[in-house]
Amino acid sequence: MATPSLSRVMLDIFKKHGIRRIFGLPSAQLGLVMHEASKDNYFTYMTTRHEEATGHMAHALHCASGEVAVCFGTVGPGVTNMLPGVAAAAADNIPMIVLTPNNQLDLLDPYGDVLQAADQISLYKPITKWRAQLRDAKRAPELIERAVRMAKSGRPGIVQLDIPCDIGSLPCAYDASGEAFVEQRPVPSAAELDKVADLLANAKRPLLLAGGGVVRSEGTAAFRKLVEVTGFAVGTSVKGKGVVDPDCPSHVGSAGILGGDGLIAACQEADVVMAIGCKFSTWIPINKLPTYPLVPGQKIIHIDISSEALGANLPVDVGLVGDARETATLLAERLKGRKLNADPAWLASLRRKREEYVAKLNAAADAPTSNPGAMNSAAVVRFIADLLPDDAIVCVDGGQTMQWALSFVKTKNPHHHVHNPGMGHLGSGLPFALGAKVAKPNQPVVLITGDGAMGCTIQELETAARYGINVLVLVMNDSFWGMYKPFGDFLQNQKIGTKLTTVDFVNVARGFGCEGHRATTLDEVKQRVAAGLKANKPTLIDVPVEFAAHPIDPFWVHVILRGVDFSSVAG
DSSP states (O other): OOOOBHHHHHHHHHHHTTOOEEEEOOOGGGHHHHHHHHHOTTSEEEEOSSHHHHHHHHHHHHHHHOOOEEEEOOTTHHHHHHHHHHHHHHHTTOOEEEEEEESOGGGTTTTOSOTTOOOHHHHHGGGOSEEEEOOOTTTHHHHHHHHHHHHHSSSOOEEEEEEEHHHHTSBOOOOOOSOOOOOOOOOOOHHHHHHHHHHHHHOSSEEEEEOHHHHHTTOHHHHHHHHHHHOOEEEEOSTTTTSSOTTOTTEEESSGGGGOHHHHHHHHHOSEEEEESOOOOTTSOSSBTTBOSOOTTOEEEEEESOGGGTTSSSOOSEEEEOOHHHHHHHHHHHHTTOOOOOOHHHHHHHHHHHHHHHHHHHHHHHSOOSOTTSEEHHHHHHHHHHHSOTTOEEEEOSSHHHHHHHHHOOOSSGGGEEOOTTTOOTTOHHHHHHHHHHHOTTSOEEEEEEHHHHHHSTTHHHHHHHHTOOOEEEEEEOSBOTTTHHHHHHTTOTTSSOBOOOOOHHHHHHHTTSEEEEOOSHHHHHHHHHHHHHOSSOEEEEEEEEOOOOTTHHHHHHHHTTTSOHHHHOO
16 A cells, blocks of 8 residues: 555544644645545535635634634745735634645745745744644654644644645655544642632622633633622623623623723723633723723733733733633632622622613614615614524624624624634635634524625635535625724814725625625515525625714724824814
């Protein structure tokens, strides 16, 4: 029996570790991988219209299912085209394996002046957790095994395997039939847990925050049990949306700053904040605007699976290395039945602020439009949120539409929410929907996006049609770069590039082989959504809307333009 190629051995190692989804755009230098993967029924092998989409699809597949996927693009321009999708995943700590095919080994390091040459290792270094160039067929299996382990272990991330085309075709002897590694979940020591339990029990204004790490550890039930045991005020980051049931009696807001006044007040007023699997990014208003620096006397407890993450974005009083699920479970056991000193009046005040914020959202959605031919964008998103079935996976792109979607869509399962808060990457939405549908083909997958974001990766409608990935796409079409319209309004300058022409997305969708429809009333939206959820084709609904200002808009203006004298900037 012939010795298999290195490319075949790599796929066998992926199979050993349960990695079965491969997204790419054809590459001659990776020809054997494509050949082997496409004829092996174990793998789901799909090609896209642009390399950026491969990273976004792998990203969403993990969010919806917890699986690790592979993406690739051709040497040079393909690898550079793939960067945005991979960078967006890196910002959200998504485990992913990126294959970057390369030219022949003897033309590398230093590079010969050959077609499509690029320093691919250096290009990906800032966004990868680990990277290696396969230069020897004997050592390659060891490096591939290490890549899989690095992607999945600790705080997950991107790993890159750079494969010179002549190395990928070499014979490679390796037995990949052994047991796949299973990472042990780290837990803090008993003394550390006791210290945290004491701080929480004695706090008068304790706040619990759940981040994406809770989702990755499958810790939703454990975190909810901790909330149930304590009754403490609770909120989430954007990546943690869905960890807390929105109807929980102590819920004060989810999705970070978009959780609104209740969560913002909780972050400002809490005497003890405990965050699990949360990196305190821009979305969490602690040690950043609108509250900067830290509130005097406020104690921060930070629990993360990676020691490097502790205190990275703010000073902490207690930093614990621990798996989110296991740590939440142990803390709930320690606090169950214990006397807690939390002030119920404070929680009640936060809940009132949250209700007042929800009223602001609804008032914005209820406001009349100035254009009789367009609906209020906030009203449409609110209406859609009420139409969707409980098992729908909702993908949200960036921009103004994102703010309304994160505000109105109630998520009770974090795997039903796919968004990219780490990078906020416009155009991620459509490939997100495709990746989520590949992960969960029997569940409805809905994309809520704006016309600006949709234009960034619209060519992937052809990918959806070609593979029969039957997603439902709703485009809020206001002909603006909506997230930036408030900047132009604030500066009283409508020439800064926020206005777009009106795109006929119905005919664009049909041209790519999808269903395309327009809905100009809420009744039409309801009919089109119902039909789209049952359609045997990917379906796009073009909804003409008028821009609606979100209550959080001024926050972004002040964050970006901080230091500016606002009294004199306009005019």
